[in-house]
Amino acid sequence: MEVILSQLIRLEPMNKGWTTIKKSFQSNVIPHKGDIILDSVWKADEEPEVVSVEIxxxxxxxxxxLKPEHLKTDDPAYLKDYVKMTKLHGWNSTLETD
Incomplete structure (x- = not known):
């Protein structure tokens, strides 16, 4: 089954900027609400929890x-830099980063 991870990334306040990052892979294991997802994009203490699953x-x-990521800044450039970093780890976003 194709598993698609999706996480909202937003500035504080949200009306200053936001995007969704996604990453997909094939797996026979379907995550459940409350699971913690491990990925190279997050440090050990930043791993997000699964908040819902649609099958x-x-x-x-x-x-x-996944639990949304709230960036503690209102700077849109920081959001773009964050998304660039996630792309280095195989994530995708529709946010223009160039």
């Missing part, structure tokens, strides 16, 4: 929503 059995995929 689409007919199309063989599931969407795993």
């Amino acid at each position: 689409h059995y007919q199309e063989n995929w599931c969407m795993v929503h």
Whole structure:
């Protein structure tokens, strides 16, 4: 099954900027609410919790929503830099970073 991880990344306040990052992979294991996701993008103490899971059995995929990341800044450049860093770890976003 294709597992799609999705996390909202937002500035403080949110109206200053936000995006969603996603990463997908094939797995026979479906995460559950409350699970902690490990990935090279996060430090050991920053690993997010799964807050919800949507499973689409007919199309063989599931969407795993992670706890949002609140960046403690209102600077849109910081959001772009954060997204650039996640892309180095295989994540995708629609936010223009160039």
